[in-house]
Amino acid sequence: MEPENIDINATLIDQVFALQKEQALKMRSSTANLRIALLKKLLDWITKHQEDIRRAIYADFKKPYPEIDISEIFVVTSEIKHAINHLESWMKPKKVSTPLTMLGSSSYIHYEPKGVCLIIAPWNYPFNLALGPLVSAISAGCTAIIKPSEMTPHTSALIRRLVEETFDKALVSVFEGEIEVAQKLLTKPFDHIFFTGSPAVGKIVMKSAAEHLSSVTLELGGKSPAIVDIQADLKDAASKIAWGKFVNCGQTCIAPDYVLVHRAVQIPFLEELKNQIKKMYDPSGKGIEKSKDYARIVSTKHLKRLKHLMADAEIKGAQLFFGGYVNEEENFFEPTVLTGVTDDMTILQEEIFGPILPVKPYDDLKEALDFINSKPKPLALYIFSKDNNKIQEVFSNTSSGGAVANDCVLHFLQNELPFGGVNNSGIGKAHGHFGFLAFSNEKAVLKQRIGLTASKPLFPPYGLANKKIIQSLLKWF
Structure with missing residues (x-):
């Protein structure tokens, strides 16, 4: 012993x-x-x-x-x-x-x-x-x-x-x-x-x-945003956001953490999102809990944290648009969509890391970009739009570890791209x-010739000739 x-x-x-x-x-x-x-x-x-x-x-x-x-x-x-x-x-x-x-x-x-x-x-x-x-x-x-x-x-x-x-x-x-x-x-x-x-x-x-x-x-990690522009293909955007968010039961560091959707298309986008969630996880109408294609929360502790996020949001006025059902015995948390979210809610302050998706409207792109830039730099950022100028405007005026136009998560699978965060979302x-x-x-290696070299005329003692060479270096090189 x-x-x-x-x-x-x-x-x-x-x-x-x-x-x-x-x-x-x-x-x-x-x-x-x-x-x-x-x-x-x-x-x-x-x-x-x-x-x-x-x-x-x-x-x-x-x-x-x-x-x-x-x-x-x-x-x-x-x-x-x-x-x-x-x-x-x-x-x-x-x-x-x-x-x-x-x-x-x-x-x-x-x-x-x-x-x-x-x-x-x-x-x-x-x-x-x-x-x-x-x-x-x-x-x-x-x-x-x-x-x-x-x-x-x-x-x-x-x-x-x-x-x-x-x-x-x-x-x-x-x-x-x-x-x-x-x-x-x-x-x-x-x-x-x-x-x-x-x-x-x-x-x-x-x-x-x-x-x-x-x-x-x-x-x-961090709060990776998804922007849905007024010119987005809503069905396409909804399907990709639903997959990116709810794969692995939302426990993905580069999942869309929240959606900023143009107010003019918020309602049709939400309807498309609901349709896509049902299509992926409840095509037979028997309930998502019976789906073999939906994972579970990893632990009771993590499940309770998500429940607290939900409770805090609902107490402060958030509305449940879809989902919300929880089975603690199975660590099951239904894909959930919240609307009416505000900045004072914890769900818009902390990384969610679970199957809860807050949707927040915006009226112009600058408003959306200001909201993103008011938070720590995210690991990923997603923009859905048919307008390439809008896409470039988003990429140029935000900072994130990675950025994707008209899709979610896929940049992780591109081995020719660097993957990582910036500041709060990562280093390296x-x-x-x-x-x-x-x-x-990355070791720097320099091999020098033996004998006369370009640097030897700069060795002391520093006479007039040395000083003229040094002045020429400062002026011409």
Whole structure:
């Protein structure tokens, strides 16, 4: 029996961290072929165990299998394939031009792995958001420790099994557990930390990283708006907003958090929205609760938080346009649409992260943009309009991590685009080449000739000739 004063988790974390630190030194000279082989092992495991992945995620919050295939498995496998196809070119040193003042020298950027990395994953897309960053870490030649969410224990256990069956623990390791495990991990001097979660916890992670001057990628969230212009195709906009909002039961960091709709089209838009929700989740008219295509809220705690948001809004005058039914025993929260929302309601102040959609009218575009700009910068922004000038006006006069015209969420699946937030919604970018860069140090390398160089005439002692050269530099270069 172990003595009570010995912390087993802390001891094991220390041991694994030491192993990974040693392995990270070896990985500095790893080739593209070696990293690609590791990625292929990961891809092979996922391909062979798709049913296990589906069952684990479904067990955590009854996520429909097709949603799991699209938003969990496909996202990761496409990320792996994209990295395999491009890794060799990403790793090549990048030559840069030589200015006249550096005549005789040559320079390039060398991409070296940062080293030992920590990936803290959330519960809402527990497989995707743990394995996606791992793909980038492996591509960059890093070692990694993954802390999956304790809120999705079945998926966390599966991720641990995947890692143990695929990688040596000196390369990749998983630590399950409650918040105490994350706190212990954050005391270690990681070379990079990749965190996905709320802005509040992101601040805690950043403070811990600052103790060791560890670099961070923070994928956070915020209130991502959707604007429905007077010239929008209302049926098209309603269907895409309904899907983007209610997929995964609204538990998506880039889901439309609220809709700003032009007052002239508010009523027909709401009717289209109601029709699209029924079409997706209640085509037989038996009730959304019986739908096999609608997930559940991840926990009772989260369900209660959403109920409080609803109660606060209704007490302050919001009207229930659609939905609102809750079954606490099943963690079921019906797709819900609220109108008559005002700025003093908590639902317009905090990220909802659930299947409640407030709809607020506006009279002119400037009013909508002023409302968006009065809030912290969101992770995503959506505009629905047939008018390209209006779309460009929105993009030019707002700041967000990503922006999409006439659709929702899809930019996450575009591996050629950087994914991430700005300020309150995140720091740093992920996916594809941008994920590779997040886990890499872009080392500046300059090679100088031996003997006479362009800089030697500037060496002291500073006589008249030196001073004339320096003055010429200031004037002409």
